Amino acid sequence: MKSRDAIPPSEGSVIGTPLDYSEELYRFYLETLDVDGTAERVLRSFLGPRHAKRLHRLAHGFEFAAPIQCAPELTRLLTQENIAVYQLVRQAKVEGTWR
Numbered sequence: 001m002k003s004r005d006a007i008p009p010s011e012g013s014v015i016g017t018p019l020d021y022s023e024e025l026y027r028f029y030l031e032t033l034d035v036d037g038t039a040e041r042v043l044r045s046f047l048g049p050r051h052a053k054r055l056h057r058l059a060h061g062f063e064f065a066a067p068i069q070c071a072p073e074l075t076r077l078l079t080q081e082n083i084a085v086y087q088l089v090r091q092a093k094v095e096g097t098w099r
Contacts, residue, residue: 016093020068023098028071031061031087032078039083046074051098061087067098 014020032039034057043062044052056063066074068090075085 016068016090018068023067025065025094025096025098026068027063027065027091027094029058029061029063029087029089029091030074030085031089032083032085033060034062034083038081039078042077042081042083043074046070046077065094065096070098 015022015024016026030039030043034040040055040057040062043055043064047055047064047066051065054065071088071090075088078085
């Protein structure tokens with residue numbers, strides 16, 4: 001995909017890659033077991049009030065929107081709380097920016 005074909009359009013040629021340091025948002029699927037609410041608390045704290053509105057609890061995890069570069073940091077925060085991360089999958093680009 002070329003950056004001009006992306007929806008919304010992107011300025012860089014590295015969209016959707018680990019080299020994407022933009023503030024553009026992508027939907028993520030996080031597969032984890034959250035028996036006591038700790039994972040959701042960590043997610044809400046990381047996302048902040050504005051982006052936590054897009055957090056959706058699923059049967060075996062969560063969906064949320066964040067920039068690609070947030071994935072390693074979020075995984076680190078979850079594992080520090082002894083929360084197992086079974087999958088963190090970047091999905092489609094969504095409308096909006098991080099800031």
